[in-house]
Each structure stands twice: as structure tokens, then as C-alpha cells.
Amino acid sequence: MTIPAHRDLVLDVRGLRKTFHSRNGGPREALRGIGFSIERGSCLAVVGESGSGKTTAARIVAGLESATSGTVVVTDGRAGGKTRHGVQMVFQDPYGSLDPRQAVGAGLHELLKIHGMRRRADRRTRVSELLESVGLDDRHAGRYPASLSGGQRQRVAIARALALNPALLILDEAVSALDVSVQAQVLNLLADIRERTRISYLFVSHDLGVVRQVSDTCIVLRNGRLIESGPTADVLDAPRQGYTRALVDAVPRPGWRPRRRPA
Amino acid sequence: MAVTLGTAGELTRRRFASLGRPALIASTLVAGGLTLIAVIGPWIAPYDPDATDVLAAHQGPGARHLLGTDSLGRDILSRALAGARLSFAGPAVIMLISTILGTALAIFSAWHGGRVDRMVNRLLNVMFSVPGVLVAVLSSAVFGSGFWAPVLALGVVYLPYMARVVRSVAVRERHRGYVESLQLAGMSSWRICLRHLVPNVLPIVTAQGTYGFGSALADFAAVSFLGLGIQPPAAEWGVMVSEGRSELLDGALQQSLSAGTLIVVTVVAFNVLGAQLSSRSGGRR
Incomplete structure (x- = not known):
């Protein structure tokens, strides 16, 4: 697939690898060479089960962690230092994300x-x-x-x-800890902000229902490998990989009735 | 006496912490009252604490001298009140040194983590193994007795106690999302440490400082008692306990007993207050 020259990318990640060396036990490969890009003003979702490497990828893009190899190019029109001011991040835990x-x-x-x-x-x-x-x-x-x-x-x-004024906002499970009704409010807020400012989102989540609602494109990670990518609707509606199908099937569908458990 | 902070001390400390609100109020009142005496003591003393009156020596407690007089005829109550100042000044400076250096070391260690953190931990373990009073005695032997030699030595001796407690809280804070988002926002490490980490570890620093103050007071008095700290004829509680020893044989307990009681009450009050503060600084948010 050739990339048309006119695409306005805010983030271009190629061949990203990350190996953690823990003091006890051998090296652990969190990311084994993944690549993805985000067009300006769009939202990319990163899905996968826990331990699949999605948070590691997000942290490397933010500059909180360094990659073992690979390139991360952020086009935000600013000079980049160690961290990238053009990239900001909202973390999962609402109780730890502000100085008390x-x-x-x-x-x-x-x-x-x-x-x-x-x-x-x-x-x-x-x-x-x-x-x-x-x-x-x-x-x-x-x-x-x-x-x-x-x-x-x-x-x-x-x-x-x-x-x-970041060009890219990383939302690392940013709404996962919230009540469903509050979650919807915050998601709507994020949608409004995107419409107003042409900001791009990197949306890390395990909740496919939410992913379907907010993202334009999505990638599926498993064990540090990218196993599927494309427009969100295509990936979720017609998964080509068994793993993606399993993830999709794990979401309770409309019509799902809880069975009454014997008391 | 620094041993009181060791494993046996941990048990007492937990017991102090479990005493509840009445203990907090009582220890605040006692520690506050004694601190007030340390400030205004020399002014409320009924007699000049250093004025000798050989004719009135060795008096028991009475109407003129509430706690009696010592072998030189000095008023014991006045000496106890006036001596509070020196007795408090020692541990105050000790805790100032250990708090500033210990907190700085703890935050440095927590901030860098990894190898730096492990090395600092090892350093602290080495420092823990050194008996406090012994270092203070050595320091006095080398640099001469007086106020500063034991105080500087004890300031270093108390550093690891502060550093260990603060480090554990600082490590926890360091890994909260807000610190990383401040880094992402391009804030300097200095500013994050001083403006965000320090305020967040301050409750535990206050608690540990209060707790350590009591123990440092006992150690400082011990050094003076041994004749290596504050020197007679200056009024100081450790000196008073020491001077009263010769009178104990004559059955005149008042000097050693009054100064000793003040030391014990002060130590317990500050230890209880410190333990109460630290048990209350944890569970919030």
C-alpha cells in the first residue's frame, strides 16, 4: 500500500520495539515491531487485552518511555525535547492524575x-x-x-x-474507571473538543463498545504484535483474525439477557 | 537510646498510634505546653537559675523553693524551667538537620529510582547500624564537648530514620499519574520535586520529625548526662540529672527526679504525638 503524499499525519510510528529487562527473570518483549499512524484530526484506537503492549506503546509515543528500536515522528510544528509537549496524556486513574x-x-x-x-x-x-x-x-x-x-x-x-495546545492527546483508558453515564459525558466532551480544535486522539482502551463510538481507525495488539488494523467499523464488524473476533464476541450484545441465578 | 526507634520502637510506636483521639489531644497539650516553657522558661523562673546561695543549699521542697535547692543552693524549679530551652534547642537543631538532609535524600532517591535508589537504601542500612549515642560521644571526644559536636553528630544519626519513612511515601507519589503528566507538560524535575512532591510528603515529614524530636531529646540529654554535651554550670536537664546524682545518696531525690521526669514526659509526649500524626497522615485522600 502506498501512502498518498497529501496525507497530513500527526503521528507516524514505525518498527517500534520495546524490551523490558527485569532484574529477576529474563528480558520481556512488550512490543515486537509495530507501526501505525494518525491523521490530523482523527482518532486512532489501540485495543487488546491487558499485557498486549498497548499502554507501553502509548507511553513511548508520549515520551515517558524510550523505545528499544523504531521511530516515532510527531508532526506538531514544534521542536521536540526529551518529552513532546505537542503530545499530552490523560491517565486511567482519576484519583492519581491530579496533585492532591x-x-x-x-x-x-x-x-x-x-x-x-x-x-x-x-x-x-x-x-x-x-x-x-x-x-x-x-x-x-x-x-x-x-x-x-x-x-x-x-x-x-x-x-x-x-x-x-497539544496536536495529539493520548487517552490511556481515560474513561475506563468512570461510571457508564459519566463515561458517556466525557466521551461526548472529547468528541466536541475534537470538532472544535482538530486535535487528534490516541485512544487506548479494552472497551470495544467505546472504541466503536469514538474512533475512526483502530489497531489490535496481541503479545506486542499488531495483528489487525484499519477503519474501526471494518475491523470490528468483519474481523479477519480469530483473536479480534474473540475480543468482539466478548462484548455483551444488545439482546443479551442476564440469567437469573438460583438463590 | 536511639535504639528506642528500632524494632522495639516500632512496636511502641504502633501502640502509641492506636491510642486514638484522646491521646492526640493530650499529647498535643503536653508537648505544646513544654515547648512554650522552652521559649519563655527563663522569664517565668521564680529565681535566677544560676544564682548560688550556699546558706540555702540542700533544701527539700518547700514554700520558698517549690522543688527545693541543689548543693549550691540554686532553685531547682528555676533551673528546670530555664533548662528547658537548652534541652529543646539540641533536639530542635538535630531534627532540623536530619529532616532537611533526610527529606532531600529521600526525594532524590525516589525520583531517580533504580540503581540510585538501591544505593541510597544500602547507605541508609549502613547508617542504621551505627549506634547513635556512641557517634555523639565520639564526636564530642574528637571535636570537644559542648552544644555543636553532639548535635551535628546526632543530626546525621537521625537522618536515615527520616529518609526511610519519607522515601517510601515519595516513591508512591512519584508513580502517581500527576507526576508523569507534569513531566509531560515540560516541568523541570526540580520544580516537580519542590512544588509537588515535597508538599505531598510534608504530613509524614512532620509526623516523623515530631516523633524523632522526642528520641533526639533523650539522646541529647544522655550525652550531656555523660558530661560530653552541655557543660555545668549551665542549666540543662541531662546536666541536672547528672548533678543530682551525688545528692541521691543523701536521700535528696528532687533534682535528678524533677529533671528526669521532665525528660521522660517530654519524650513520651512527642513520641505519642508523632505516632498519632503519622497514623493520621496515611489514610486520607
Whole structure:
């Protein structure tokens, strides 16, 4: 397959390998040469069971982990250092993703300040904008994480990620820990943000129902190998690999009735 | 006496921690009251703590001298009150040194992890194996007795206790998502450590510092008791216990007993308060 020259890629990953060397036990290959790319403004889902390497791939793309070999090219129009500011990440655990001793507003101010927004008035305007863009408002600026719900915390985490205008936002199981209704709200919020800003998402999830809803393309990982990729609907509706089919079949379908268990 | 922080100390500590809210209130009041005395002691003392009056020597407790007088006729109550200041200044500086250095080492170790962390751990284990009072005595022998030699030595001796406790909390914090997202946001390691890790380990630092203060006070008094720390005629509790020894044979218990009681009460109050604080700093969030 030839790649048309006009494709505007925000992320291009090729031949990514990662071997972990634990102190006891031999080397463990988390990724065995995978490649994928994300077009600007689109959402790529990475699915697979736990241990398949999807979080490792996401962490390498973010720059939190280094690859054993392979290339990661992020085209965000900025010079890259050790970490890539054009790539931000929202983590799974809503309870660990915010500093418990820092108020929401103070945290956002700090981020904007270290990124060169010197004037306090400018920052204040931007903080309001950011909170509003994730469905919160200035009243939440003075709150500490302990007084926020899980959904609100993930919204704050998203606002913090958006503060740096990333070209790519990695969502590592970002809604998995939330209640289903809250999950839907946050997913809708992410969809709205994408429409407004042309941001791209790398969506790591094991929940195929959610993946179907949010992503344009998806890749399936198993044991560090990429076993299937393509438009999400194609992959999930007509899986070519037995493993993908097994993943799809594991999702409860409409019409599924819980059986009453004998008491 | 630093042994009180070892394995036997861990058991007492857990027992102190399980005492509950009344113990927290009581220990706060006692430790707070004694600290207040350490600050204003010399001003509320009824007599000049250093004024000798040979004619009034060896008096028992009475209306004029509530706790009696010592062999030089000095008022024991005044000396106990005034001596609180020196007795507290020693452990205060000891804990200041061990807290700052220990916390810095702990956060450095937790931040880098891996090989650095293992080496720091090994270093701490070596430091744990050194008996505290012995180091303080050696330090006084080498650098001369007085305030600073034992205080600096004990400051180093208490460092691993602080470092070990803080390190375990710092390692936990280091691997929470917020630290990694701050790194992703391009924040410098210095800033993350100082502005985010330090505030998050502060509760346990306070607790361990309070706990260690009590034990450090006992060690510092012990060194003075041995004649290697604060020197007579200065008023200090360890010195007072030592000076009172000669009077014990005459049945005059008041000097050794009053200073000794103050030491014990202070140590217990700070240890209980520290254990209470640390058991309360864990379960939040």
C-alpha cells in the first residue's frame, strides 16, 4: 500500500520495539515491531487485552518511555525535547492524575506560567476558557481534587492537557474507571473538543463498545504484535483474525439477557 | 537510646498510634505546653537559675523553693524551667538537620529510582547500624564537648530514620499519574520535586520529625548526662540529672527526679504525638 503524499499525519510510528529487562527473570518483549499512524484530526484506537503492549506503546509515543528500536515522528510544528509537549496524556486513574495538594486553578496557572504566559490577567482568562471547554467553570478553580468526583477529575486532567495546545492527546483508558453515564459525558466532551480544535486522539482502551463510538481507525495488539488494523467499523464488524473476533464476541450484545441465578 | 526507634520502637510506636483521639489531644497539650516553657522558661523562673546561695543549699521542697535547692543552693524549679530551652534547642537543631538532609535524600532517591535508589537504601542500612549515642560521644571526644559536636553528630544519626519513612511515601507519589503528566507538560524535575512532591510528603515529614524530636531529646540529654554535651554550670536537664546524682545518696531525690521526669514526659509526649500524626497522615485522600 502506498501512502498518498497529501496525507497530513500527526503521528507516524514505525518498527517500534520495546524490551523490558527485569532484574529477576529474563528480558520481556512488550512490543515486537509495530507501526501505525494518525491523521490530523482523527482518532486512532489501540485495543487488546491487558499485557498486549498497548499502554507501553502509548507511553513511548508520549515520551515517558524510550523505545528499544523504531521511530516515532510527531508532526506538531514544534521542536521536540526529551518529552513532546505537542503530545499530552490523560491517565486511567482519576484519583492519581491530579496533585492532591494543589487547587485546580492554581495548577492550571502554574502550567500556563511555565509555558510563558507571564501576565496574570491573560492566564486568568485562559483558565476560565479551559475550564469552560471541559464543562466546568470558575467555581471549580478553587477546588481541590479531594472535593471533585471521578468524572470532574478527568475533566480537569483533560483541561490540563489541553492547556498546552497539544496536536495529539493520548487517552490511556481515560474513561475506563468512570461510571457508564459519566463515561458517556466525557466521551461526548472529547468528541466536541475534537470538532472544535482538530486535535487528534490516541485512544487506548479494552472497551470495544467505546472504541466503536469514538474512533475512526483502530489497531489490535496481541503479545506486542499488531495483528489487525484499519477503519474501526471494518475491523470490528468483519474481523479477519480469530483473536479480534474473540475480543468482539466478548462484548455483551444488545439482546443479551442476564440469567437469573438460583438463590 | 536511639535504639528506642528500632524494632522495639516500632512496636511502641504502633501502640502509641492506636491510642486514638484522646491521646492526640493530650499529647498535643503536653508537648505544646513544654515547648512554650522552652521559649519563655527563663522569664517565668521564680529565681535566677544560676544564682548560688550556699546558706540555702540542700533544701527539700518547700514554700520558698517549690522543688527545693541543689548543693549550691540554686532553685531547682528555676533551673528546670530555664533548662528547658537548652534541652529543646539540641533536639530542635538535630531534627532540623536530619529532616532537611533526610527529606532531600529521600526525594532524590525516589525520583531517580533504580540503581540510585538501591544505593541510597544500602547507605541508609549502613547508617542504621551505627549506634547513635556512641557517634555523639565520639564526636564530642574528637571535636570537644559542648552544644555543636553532639548535635551535628546526632543530626546525621537521625537522618536515615527520616529518609526511610519519607522515601517510601515519595516513591508512591512519584508513580502517581500527576507526576508523569507534569513531566509531560515540560516541568523541570526540580520544580516537580519542590512544588509537588515535597508538599505531598510534608504530613509524614512532620509526623516523623515530631516523633524523632522526642528520641533526639533523650539522646541529647544522655550525652550531656555523660558530661560530653552541655557543660555545668549551665542549666540543662541531662546536666541536672547528672548533678543530682551525688545528692541521691543523701536521700535528696528532687533534682535528678524533677529533671528526669521532665525528660521522660517530654519524650513520651512527642513520641505519642508523632505516632498519632503519622497514623493520621496515611489514610486520607
